[in-house]
Amino acid sequence: MLGERDPGLQPERTRLAWRRTTLAGTVVAVLAGKAGVAGGASGSVLAAGAVCCVGWVGVLTVAHRRIRRLAGDSREPERLAVRWAVGVVVCVLLTAGGGVGVVLG
Template sequence: MGDGHRPGARPRIPVPDRDPGLQPERTRLAWRRTTLTCSAVVALGERALLRSGAPGPVVVVLAALMGLVWAVFVAASDRRIRSMATGRPPELRRRLAWVLAGCTLVLAVLGAAVVPP
């Protein structure tokens, strides 16, 4: 028992590095597609908002909020894309994941509020 292993414990298997080839490229492209989709959703939401006939201040506040959420999403995803430029990206930080999820949720709520029934 002097080998440092506990009885019944599984031996540690070394984790290989990620594929330095196409996997980071696919991930980077997925982030680009997601950013493009977010941009399209905001553009369509802004268009629907401007055509809704809502009072002026409401339109301005909702449009500004949609633009702000879009800018935060683009900045966060761009940060992630840039971190992958060196090859293996670092783990997605919990804070960044929450920011991206929050942006998606806010855009979904704003989209539901803007689309006419």
């Protein structure tokens, strides 16, 4: 029927979105590392690279936890808690900021 919603589609789309987010974070971390190595490793570049890596690991942790929860069972998945949402936003900002710091440093 046209008006019915398949409850299995939304969790699948959300899992795929988390995977894209982790892939984007990985690309930022790798490119920041490449820029840091190519530009010479000063103290500020190493610090920015460390911030980038810490943010990337945080994003991976939250994303992996969320992907496991979404793949768990056929019930409707629970909402992402506010503290985890804030945590992933902070980690994304750390990753991006660290990447920019490496490139500009």
